[in-house]
Amino acid sequence: MSVKTGRCRWIILALGCLLPAAAGCTQYSPVVRPTPTGGVMSEELHALTDQKIATYLDNDVRPIFPTVLALARLEEPDHYSPRYHRTRHGEPVLIPLAESEHEAWRSALLGPWSETHPLTLVEQIHVLNPLLAPGALSLKQLRDSAALVHAPLLLVYRRDEAASEGYNDAAAAYWTIVGLFVVPGNTVGHMTIYSALLIDTRSGAVLAIFDASELREERTFIGTTDIAAQRLRRESRETAHAKLVRRAREAIGELALTRGVPAQGTSAAPPETSPVPRTGYHADTLCFGMRSSTATAAAAEEDPGTGQR
Numbered sequence: 001m002s003v004k005t006g007r008c009r010w011i012i013l014a015l016g017c018l019l020p021a022a023a024g025c026t027q028y029s030p031v032v033r034p035t036p037t038g039g040v041m042s043e044e045l046h047a048l049t050d051q052k053i054a055t056y057l058d059n060d061v062r063p064i065f066p067t068v069l070a071l072a073r074l075e076e077p078d079h080y081s082p083r084y085h086r087t088r089h090g091e092p093v094l095i096p097l098a099e100s101e102h103e104a105w106r107s108a109l110l111g112p113w114s115e116t117h118p119l120t121l122v123e124q125i126h127v128l129n130p131l132l133a134p135g136a137l138s139l140k141q142l143r144d145s146a147a148l149v150h151a152p153l154l155l156v157y158r159r160d161e162a163a164s165e166g167y168n169d170a171a172a173a174y175w176t177i178v179g180l181f182v183v184p185g186n187t188v189g190h191m192t193i194y195s196a197l198l199i200d201t202r203s204g205a206v207l208a209i210f211d212a213s214e215l216r217e218e219r220t221f222i223g224t225t226d227i228a229a230q231r232l233r234r235e236s237r238e239t240a241h242a243k244l245v246r247r248a249r250e251a252i253g254e255l256a257l258t259r260g261v262p263a264q265g266t267s268a269a270p271p272e273t274s275p276v277p278r279t280g281y282h283a284d285t286l287c288f289g290m291r292s293s294t295a296t297a298a299a300a301e302e303d304p305g306t307g308q309r
Contacts, residue, residue, distance in 0.1 A: 028166035028187040031215060034161050034196060036076075036092075059199045061207065062261045063153060066120045068152035069252075070143050070201070071105060072128040073097055074146070074158035092158050094130050094137060101241060102127060108245045113253065121256050126151055139204060146201045153207075155248060158197035164189045165229060168219060184219040190232040191215045194242040198251055207259075208251040212243035 072091035089257075097105075109122040130147040146154040165188045172185040191213065198208035216236045220228040 026166045028168050028189070029163045029164050031162050031189040031191045031217070033191060033213075034160040034162040034193055034271065036158065056203075056205055058205050058207055061203055061205050062259055063200065063207070063255060064263050064264060065256050065260045068124045068126065068149070068151040068154050069109065069122050070126050070142075070149055070154045071097070071127055071145035072133075072145070072154065073101075074137065074156065076158075077158070090142070091259070092137065094133050096129050097127050104241065104245050105248075108249050109252070121188050121252060121260075124151075127281055139199070140239060143199070143201050144202055149195045152201050153200040153252075154201050155196060156199060159240075160193045161233070161236075163229065163233070165225065179264050183223055186222055186225050187217060187219050188225060188229045189215065189217040189230055190229065190236045192233075192236040194244040196244060196248060198248070198255070207255055209246045210244075210251055212240050212247055214240035214243065214272040 061285045073095050075095045076092045105125055109125060111120060112118045113121050126146075126149040128142065128145045128149075132148060133141045142154060144158060165186070167185055168187045170183050170185040173185060193211060193213040195211045196209070197206055198210075199205070200207055216232040216239075218228055218232060
């Protein structure tokens with residue numbers, strides 16, 4: 001009887017030593033929002049002079065639509081990646097898009113903009129790859145690459161991530177042994193952030209800035225911690241990327257609405273409205289820089305000298 005009791009004590013003691021390790025040893029802390037450590041604008045910002053600032057402010061960029069868009073996805077290499085040692089302090093490098101990402105961009109941006117706005121704003125999408133811009137990147141390199149594929153607009157974005165894992169308040173039930181199998185005493189979390197710039201290839205002017213993020217947290221069992229972490233990472237990436245694509249679409253649509261200029265032969269306005277100055281894309285006429293037909297007809301009835309009808 002004493003032998004059995006001794007064995008039980010040793011088993012309980014061994015489990016007591018293993019439980020903290022199984023639970024992750026540390027309490028779960030909320031995921032800290034990741035902060036990018038480098039970017040393609042760094043050199044450009046450091047080289048800005050008062051004259052360059054004045055040039056950017058005076059430059060009235062009027063993108064022509066339909067247009068061609070160049071996509072560049074950046075990512076900071078992992079410390080264990082060979083690409084990390086070929087860059088300057090792990091600065092972001094150009095990453096080829098996965099097939100699902102490429103298809104998401106094509107589905108969102110190509111073709112008629114909507115049922116009520118049948119115009120096409122983006123005719124082609126070119127994904128820049130390391131063959132065009134290897135190694136550490138600068139804005140000038142990306143603009144050069146976009147120019148080589150005849151893309152007047154350049155969309156640059158990068159992905160940053162952070163994760164956390166540990167035990168939660170329910171982990172106290174692990175000491176009952178049975179709790180190891182029935183209590184979700186561990187918590188895992190993952191956050192994905194996409195930061196994006198829409199850039200005019202010719203001038204380098206930034207036309208839009210936007211980002212998208214997604215945080216996923218979940219309580220799980222000890223034995224499924226790794227599985228849950230992998231699943232949350234995948235779901236966080238997919239959801240954040242879907243938000244990014246949607247916000248990019250909104251930014252391009254707003255750009256066309258406020259500053260867009262139609263390419264020759266793409267205006268949907270009748271021939272008699274062609275002398276009207278182009279001032280931007282107007283949704284009520286589904287064309288760029290043209291007023292509505294009602295406003296145009298009213299303007300035609302006014303006397304040129306007095307402005308009276």
